Amino acid sequence: MSGVGNERLDCPKTGTARCRATADESRVRRDRPGFELMSARAEAIERRFGDGGPSGDGAAENEFIHRVISRKTVRRYSDVVPSDSLLDLLVAAALSTSAKSDFQQASILRVTDPTQRASIGELFPSMPWIGAAPVFFVFLGDARRLQRVGELRGKPVRNGTLEGFFNASIDAALAMQTMILCAESAGLGVCPISVIRNEVDKVAALLGLPDLVFPVAGLCLGYPQSEGYVSLRLPRQVTTHLDRYDDSALPASIDDYDRRRDARHAIPREQQRSNAEFGNAAFYGWSEDKARQAAKAEGAAFPPYLRSHGFSFD
Numbered sequence: 462m463s464g465v466g467n468e469r470l471d472c473p474k475t476g477t478a479r480c481r482a483t484a485d486e487s488r489v490r491r492d493r494p495g496f497e498l499m500s501a502r503a504e505a506i507e508r509r510f511g512d513g514g515p516s517g518d519g520a521a522e523n524e525f526i527h528r529v530i531s532r533k534t535v536r537r538y539s540d541v542v543p544s545d546s547l548l549d550l551l552v553a554a555a556l557s558t559s560a561k562s563d564f565q566q567a568s569i570l571r572v573t574d575p576t577q578r579a580s581i582g583e584l585f586p587s588m589p590w591i592g593a594a595p596v597f598f599v600f601l602g603d604a605r606r607l608q609r610v611g612e613l614r615g616k617p618v619r620n621g622t623l624e625g626f627f628n629a630s631i632d633a634a635l636a637m638q639t640m641i642l643c644a645e646s647a648g649l650g651v652c653p654i655s656v657i658r659n660e661v662d663k664v665a666a667l668l669g670l671p672d673l674v675f676p677v678a679g680l681c682l683g684y685p686q687s688e689g690y691v692s693l694r695l696p697r698q699v700t701t702h703l704d705r706y707d708d709s710a711l712p713a714s715i716d717d718y719d720r721r722r723d724a725r726h727a728i729p730r731e732q733q734r735s736n737a738e739f740g741n742a743a744f745y746g747w748s749e750d751k752a753r754q755a756a757k758a759e760g761a762a763f764p765p766y767l768r769s770h771g772f773s774f775d
């Protein structure tokens with residue numbers, strides 16, 4: 462898998478001048494309060510997007526935002542296990558996230574039992590970090606609790622609807638992302654794991670999930686063994702819109718993105734997907750890789766699992 466464990470924090474291809482400060486320039490930076498910080502922010506945004514878009518310079522200093530822009534998924538961890546008190550704090554932070562209608566439909570399950578961890582890990586041999594990470598959480602969409610609250614109060618609640626599924630999914634995703642950012646700010650590295658849904662029947666059985674409770678994603682967590690690298694995002698011209706949606710620039714922007722991303726982190730020839738079906742690509746960029754990946758849709762087991770566990774989606 463591309464992006465696994467490589468430390469690639471090169472200067473971006475564009476804006477390299479910023480990365481080659483001379484001794485004189487460094488002295489000038491030191492002599493101008495705030496310049497160093499502004500430059501670091503612009504570099505972080507350039508490293509993330511490389512699209513020549515706004516740098517955010519001029520906005521107030523904010524270390525948290527800077528850290529978020531520079532964040533990266535980590536899949537290799539040291540053997541050090543984070544303390545229970547830190548994990549308790551991260552769970553508290555995750556459950557402090559906003560929740561649709563205050564229904565609070567996220568649940569967090571930590572898998573500590575070594576046999577259970579091994580059983581889950583063995584289901585996904587291509588992702589050894591699932592079994593090896595010092596800590597493994599599963600973030601659950603929990604549409605069951607609200608239905609039970611309705612029963613407790615004698616008010617019939619039918620929460621296996623699309624609305625119930627969607628709200629519970631979003632609550633769980635927001636809780637997970639809140640834990641991700643808090644864990645990273647505490648020096649930990651994390652990797653979300655949605656591949657568990659590809660074997661949802663087995664995973665749900667191992668975790669004892671009842672009807673109306675489903676895994677949104679797992680989360681590997683530990684102290685980073687390797688730095689990883691900041692993954693270049695799509696140009697903001699593609700992912701942001703002003704007043705009206707407009708994707709007319711998509712083809713040219715994607716071509717440009719493919720080239721820039723390839724220049725930073727080329728996908729090795731041996732990692733081209735589904736060559737037997739699609740052939741060897743002379744140029745294999747992000748869009749070719751993602752189109753091939755998406756053409757082989759994952760998650761076929763998930764809809765039948767949900768339908769047989771309380772969801773009607775009406």
Ligand SMILES: Cc1cc2nc3c(=O)[nH]c(=O)nc-3n(C[C@H](O)[C@H](O)[C@H](O)COP(=O)(O)O)c2cc1C
Pocket residue numbers: 464532533534535536588652653654655656657678690691692
């Ligand atoms: C919902 C979700 C599910 C993910 N599932 C997996 C997974 O199953 N295995 C994995 O190795 N990475 C997984 N990832 C990590 C993504 O591959 C990673 O975020 C993406 O490549 C961008 O890299 P970055 O986070 O370092 O910017 C997942 C990320 C998200 C948000």
